[in-house]
Amino acid sequence: MKRSNAPKAPLKWDASDNDGSPLYAGVKQMILDRIQSGEWPPKHRVPSENELVAELGVSKMTANRALRELASEGELVRIQGVGSFVAERKxxxxxxxxxxxxxxxxxxxxxxxxxxxxxxxxxxxxxxxxxxxxxxxxxxxxxxxxxxxxxxxxxxxxxxxxxxxxxxxxxxxxxxxxxxxxxxxxxxxxxxxxxxxxxxxxxxxxxxxxxxxxxxxxxxxxxxxxxxxxxxxxxxxxxxxxxxxxxxxxxxxxx
Missing domain, CATH: 3.40.1410.10 (Chorismate lyase-like)
Incomplete structure (x- = not known):
């Protein structure tokens, strides 16, 4: 399956806009917004845990939970040793x-x-x-x-x-x-x-x-x-x- 590369544009997310929700929920929503807007189409590789940590300033645990929950909800496909990708319609x-x-x-x-x-x-x-x-x-x-x-x-x-x-x-x-x-x-x-x-x-x-x-x-x-x-x-x-x-x-x- 041909997959697109990771986005080059810097991620933009302000933890102060999270309305008291857990940080992982804010990271999830940031990723969902890009998927639902079409900015990240199906098969697009999303940032890795380490990339989310570096660009958003969150912990690795927060980044892991956001990606893990999005995968369990069918929004992402995670492939060991390769990365996480925007899922196609089930x-x-x-x-x-x-x-x-x-x-x-x-x-x-x-x-x-x-x-x-x-x-x-x-x-x-x-x-x-x-x-x-x-x-x-x-x-x-x-x-x-x-x-x-x-x-x-x-x-x-x-x-x-x-x-x-x-x-x-x-x-x-x-x-x-x-x-x-x-x-x-x-x-x-x-x-x-x-x-x-x-x-x-x-x-x-x-x-x-x-x-x-x-x-x-x-x-x-x-x-x-x-x-x-x-x-x-x-x-x-x-x-x-x-x-x-x-x-x-x-x-x-x-x-």
């Missing part, structure tokens, strides 16, 4: 609709990339066997894929597939098409189940998503069926500050 998924993440990203005018970490046949562990209605130890297909939007990881897709439902699964190039697209064509969807929860990332997930251990994630456990046969069981992990889910039901009117 991607989103329809909560009760099984959609192709590549299509969602394309609809936003962005670029989807997929990195295949695992694609292999394994034996079903008890939880996978239960989810797919198979005996423990039965053969299953396993894929682990990281989906990125404009070069930024937005989803880990950890999926187990019933070989009887999609026998050619391991032969597919999932950098060219998503498992969702392949399975929808191979075993048309007749039903789905979603369980949504907040979760702290595991160390290996932090590495794949390029996030800190302290950054919460959105976890979706999804099962799909075709003609009453379980097709796949997927564990989808999203960085909480890079994604959101939406659900709308029934008639709606702006009147």
């Amino acid at each position: 991607g989103y998924s329809e909560l009760f609709e099984v959609r192709n993440i590549a299509e969602e990203i394309d609809e936003r005018g962005h670029t989807h990339q997929a990195s295949v970490v695992v694609l292999a046949q394994e034996t079903a562990a008890p939880d996978v066997a239960d989810a797919l209605g198979l005996p423990i130890g039965a053969p299953v297909f396993h894929s682990l894929i990281v989906h990125s939007e404009n070069g930024v990881p937005v989803q880990i897709e950890d999926r187990f597939v019933n070989p009887e439902a999609a026998p050619g699964y391991l032969e597919q190039d999932f950098t060219a098409q998503t498992p969702n697209a392949y399975l929808t064509a191979e075993a048309p969807l007749s039903g789905s189940e979603h369980i949504v929860e907040a979760a702290m990332p595991q160390p290996w997930e932090c590495k794949l998503l390029v996030i800190l251990r302290t950054e919460p994630c959105l976890l979706i456990r999804r099962r799909t069926w075709s003609s009453k046969r379980a097709v796949s069981f997927a564990r989808l992990v999203y960085p909480g500050n890079r994604y959101r889910l939406e659900s709308r039901n029934g008639k709606m009117s702006d009147e």
Whole structure:
């Protein structure tokens, strides 16, 4: 993802204008003002903690809290060893609709990339066997894929597939098409189940998503069926500050 350089114009902020609020809140607002005015557009690198300390005369703790809270609120994306950047508008998924993440990203005018970490046949562990209605130890297909939007990881897709439902699964190039697209064509969807929860990332997930251990994630456990046969069981992990889910039901009117 191409990112712009740090601003050359000096930062202007007067702590006396902070109306008694904590200093970190004033620093946050100064950064937000520049983002909301368009002065700092998406992907723009914001000043580092050390730069904020030097230019604003605040403590490193104050600068850290301001940047950390803006990241947790989805205004910034912090990448270890690289810096903090103005976030693009969060991607989103329809909560009760099984959609192709590549299509969602394309609809936003962005670029989807997929990195295949695992694609292999394994034996079903008890939880996978239960989810797919198979005996423990039965053969299953396993894929682990990281989906990125404009070069930024937005989803880990950890999926187990019933070989009887999609026998050619391991032969597919999932950098060219998503498992969702392949399975929808191979075993048309007749039903789905979603369980949504907040979760702290595991160390290996932090590495794949390029996030800190302290950054919460959105976890979706999804099962799909075709003609009453379980097709796949997927564990989808999203960085909480890079994604959101939406659900709308029934008639709606702006009147």
